[in-house]
Amino acid sequence: MRAFLLRRLIRTVVVLWGISTIVFVVMRLSGDPIVLILPPDAPTAEVFRVRREMGLDEPLWVQYLVFLRNAIRGDFGQSIHFRQPAMAVALERIPATIQLAVAAFALAVVMAVPVGIVAAVRRFSLWDHLGMFLALLGQSVPTFFLGILLLLLFAVWFPLLPIGGTGTPAHLIMPAVTLGAFAMASIARLTRSAMLEVLSQDYIRTARAKGLKEITVILGHGFRNALIPVVTIMGLQFGTLLGGAVVTETIFAWPGIGRLAIQSIFNRDYPVVQATVFLAAVAFVAVNFVVDLFYAVLDPRIRYE
Numbered sequence: 001m002r003a004f005l006l007r008r009l010i011r012t013v014v015v016l017w018g019i020s021t022i023v024f025v026v027m028r029l030s031g032d033p034i035v036l037i038l039p040p041d042a043p044t045a046e047v048f049r050v051r052r053e054m055g056l057d058e059p060l061w062v063q064y065l066v067f068l069r070n071a072i073r074g075d076f077g078q079s080i081h082f083r084q085p086a087m088a089v090a091l092e093r094i095p096a097t098i099q100l101a102v103a104a105f106a107l108a109v110v111m112a113v114p115v116g117i118v119a120a121v122r123r124f125s126l127w128d129h130l131g132m133f134l135a136l137l138g139q140s141v142p143t144f145f146l147g148i149l150l151l152l153l154f155a156v157w158f159p160l161l162p163i164g165g166t167g168t169p170a171h172l173i174m175p176a177v178t179l180g181a182f183a184m185a186s187i188a189r190l191t192r193s194a195m196l197e198v199l200s201q202d203y204i205r206t207a208r209a210k211g212l213k214e215i216t217v218i219l220g221h222g223f224r225n226a227l228i229p230v231v232t233i234m235g236l237q238f239g240t241l242l243g244g245a246v247v248t249e250t251i252f253a254w255p256g257i258g259r260l261a262i263q264s265i266f267n268r269d270y271p272v273v274q275a276t277v278f279l280a281a282v283a284f285v286a287v288n289f290v291v292d293l294f295y296a297v298l299d300p301r302i303r304y305e
Contacts, residue, residue: 008292012285019281020274024067027270028060054080067274076278077271081264086271090257090279096166097256100249101241103172104180109234112184116191116230120199121218131188138185147178147251164253171252179248183237190233194226201225235291239284 034051051057055066070077076086112135119131154174155163162171198204199222207217246258253259257276264272 090275103176108180108184112187120195135185239287242283
């Protein structure tokens with residue numbers, strides 16, 4: 001078990017290093033933030049002074065080494081736009097993103113798992129066709145289109161919900177549905193596939209032959225053994241919800257790290273972009289690390305792979 005944990009931990013560190021490096025390079029290629037900080041007629045001496053204060057006068061490899069040294073300590077520098085530590089700015093937005101991601105994930109799981117189970121048990125029935133049609137629709141409709149459609153329906157034409165922002169549970173409904181739609185569809189389809197594979201196994205027929213109740217056969221013997229692929233997609237989707245809510249947060253003016261990242265990219269605020277992407281990567285990797293551990297609980301054989 002220790003070797004299993006050590007391998008996963010090493011992979012986690014390598015992934016975080018790789019993501020941080022890619023973001024560092026891409027942000028340097030996006031343009032010079034000095035042109036956004038100083039007016040166009042700023043004296044050359046002032047440009048050089050600001051560039052020196054920000055460390056942008058050093059060679060790229062020197063900037064990278066300084067970035068790595070500071071990042072290990074959790075220091076991503078001073079925000080160019082907010083004039084505060086970049087990590088502090090990003091951490092202020094984390095609670096809002098977690099709130100939205102958890103709500104969207106809970107909605108997706110509560111809706112998708114029963115749909116997938118019923119679709120598998122009642123294969124080729126009306127419930128199966130209806131459930132898979134909705135799942136296909138959820139995977140096909142772009143997030144931005146669904147968000148705008150919900151705004152038109154429930155905030156403009158029928159003003160039942162607030163149009164954006166945060167503060168009350170009502171503010172959370174449309175963003176959670178928009179963000180969770182794709183995850184809901186993916187989990188439902190995979191749950192159905194996993195259940196169909198399990199329900200054709202011999203031990204399911206044996207359980208039925210022993211006279212067990214159908215609900216016990218389906219949930220106790222069927223769904224339990226179909227959990228590994230379902231847990232996999234749940235972990236991936238939850239990690240994606242934590243780090244990929246950029247479109248949803250922008251549409252509904254939700255004050256999370258996704259919206260902050262977009263604003264910082266437009267402002268060429270290198271430190272904040274690096275801090276937000278790093279936090280999103282940590283969240284995604286941490287969720288998948290927990291899923292790996294859960295695999296070992298569900299199937300002890302995985303510990304020795």
